[in-house]
Amino acid sequence: MRIATWNVNSLKVRLPRVEEWLAYASPDVLCLQETKMSDAAFPTMPFQALGYEVAHHGSGRWNGVAIASRIGLDDVVAGFSHAAEHDTVESRLLSATCGGTRVVSVYVPNGRAVGSEHYAAKLAWLGDLRHHIAATCGPGDRVVVCGDFNVAPDDRDVWDPARAHGGTHVSDAERAEVQALLDWGLVDAFRLQHPEGRLFSWWDYRAGDFHNHRGMRIDLVLVTRPLAERVSFALIDRNARKGKLPSDHAPLLVDFEL
DNA sequence: ATGGTAGCGCTGCTA
Numbered sequence: 512m513r514i515a516t517w518n519v520n521s522l523k524v525r526l527p528r529v530e531e532w533l534a535y536a537s538p539d540v541l542c543l544q545e546t547k548m549s550d551a552a553f554p555t556m557p558f559q560a561l562g563y564e565v566a567h568h569g570s571g572r573w574n575g576v577a578i579a580s581r582i583g584l585d586d587v588v589a590g591f592s593h594a595a596e597h598d599t600v601e602s603r604l605l606s607a608t609c610g611g612t613r614v615v616s617v618y619v620p621n622g623r624a625v626g627s628e629h630y631a632a633k634l635a636w637l638g639d640l641r642h643h644i645a646a647t648c649g650p651g652d653r654v655v656v657c658g659d660f661n662v663a664p665d666d667r668d669v670w671d672p673a674r675a676h677g678g679t680h681v682s683d684a685e686r687a688e689v690q691a692l693l694d695w696g697l698v699d700a701f702r703l704q705h706p707e708g709r710l711f712s713w714w715d716y717r718a719g720d721f722h723n724h725r726g727m728r729i730d731l732v733l734v735t736r737p738l739a740e741r742v743s744f745a746l747i748d749r750n751a752r753k754g755k756l757p758s759d760h761a762p763l764l765v766d767f768e769l
Numbered sequence: 770a771t772g773g774t775a776g777c778g779c780t781g782c783t784a
Contacts, residue, residue, distance in 0.1 A: 520784085521776055545784090547776070572777055573784095621784060661784095674771095715784090717773035759775075759784080 512582070512610065512769045514540040516657040516730055517751075517762035518618070518713070522546040522575070525758055526554055532751055533561050538764055539582045540609045542616035544659045546575030553577070568605040575602050576618050576658070582610035592646050595639040604640070606647070610769075612738070613648055617658035622685070625678040633661070633679075637688035641695060650696025650735050657732040659713075659760065662689050664699060667709050668728035680727060689731075698739035700732045700765045705745065712747050713760045721752055732765045741767045 515538035519525040522543065533541065546553070546569050553567040562581045568589035569575030578584065587607045603618040617640060622633035640656075648654045662685045663669045675681045693699065701710075711726030720726065734742070744766035752761040 524776070545776095573782090623784085715773080716775050719773085756775095 512540070512612070512767045513538045513764055514542070514612075514614070514655055514657065514732065514767070515762050515764040516542040516544070516616070516659075516732060518544040518659040518730060518758060518760035520545050520547070520758040520760065522548055522554070522577075523552075524756060526557060528751070528756070528758075530557055530561065532748075532762060533563070533579075536748065536762070536764055539580065540614055540655075541579045542614065542657050543577040543579070544575075544616065544618035546577055547572055548575055566605060566607055569602045570600070573601075574618055576605045576616045578605055578607045578609070578614055578616050580607070580609040580614070584609060591639055591643045593639075593642060595636075595643075603636070604643070612653040612655055615644070615654070615656045615658075617656060617660065619659060619661045621661050622679040625682050630679060634684055634688060637662075637685070641688070641691055644692070644697075645695060648735075651737060652735060653738050654697070654735045655732060655738065656692070656697060656734075657730075657763075659729060660689060660731050661729050662686060663727045663729050664689050664702070664731070667707075668711070670711065670725045670727070675727060680729060692733060696735055697733035698736065700734050700739065700742050701728070701745045701747070701763060703739060703742055703745070710747050712763055714752065716759050730760055730763050732763055734765075738767055741769060743768050
């Protein structure tokens with residue numbers, strides 16, 4: 512099984528690239544973030560034409576998450592399992608069962624600046640995510656929680672921790688929330704395959720950051736141990752960040768021997 | 770040197 516995640520920063524603009532990448536990378540499941548569109552505007556047919564069922568949770572110009580699968584798409588749930596303050600309006604979470612694996616597509620709030628109300632909301636959202644996972648899955652189940660976490664798990668995941676993003680994405684409190692997900696029973700599949708790699712998944716559009724290797728690894732595929740034991744390959748496809756009209760994120764794909 | 774670009778949508782917000 513090959514599962515991938517990609518923050519596309521507008522699916523309307525990125526659809527041709529997504530179609531091209533699906534044909535090229537051929538994932539069984541693709542999670543998308545930042546579609547920036549309503550459910551009514553979602554382009555279902557191009558996905559169907561490539562053999563994918565697709566579910567989308569989006570309300571308009573911001574956020575929006577989707578799951579495309581060619582191995583089944585059942586028990587689709589938008590938002591948190593519990594009454595959370597943020598998600599149903601913000602369209603940042605979508606869950607579905609694909610070929611016996613529970614797949615969760617997440618777009619964690621950015622946080623903007625450490626100490627701001629947005630930063631507090633980001634920490635609360637990550638707490639809600641952990642609650643959602645623990646309430647709906649067990650660590651012995653096949654579970655994939657993937658997407659744009661807007662957190663670089665440790666200093667290997669940032670080009671320069673001191674200059675990163677005004678302190679967000681690298682703060683102790685954000686990293687503690689990601690660590691709490693790992694403590695529950697999730698494993699960072701990319702890091703498992705690349706223990707020393709300083710490879711990034713996001714680069715600011717500005718100032719030539721991509722070409723100057725100033726990025727962060729903030730897009731993660733977290734998996735429970737039954738899946739972690741079967742990871743055979745993990746790749747951040749930097750080529751998909753090149754050329755005309757790229758997203759500011761590269762897709763991440765992980766293979767499992769299932 | 771503390772900048773810069775991109776997307777949405779039409780003014781400034783979000784990232």
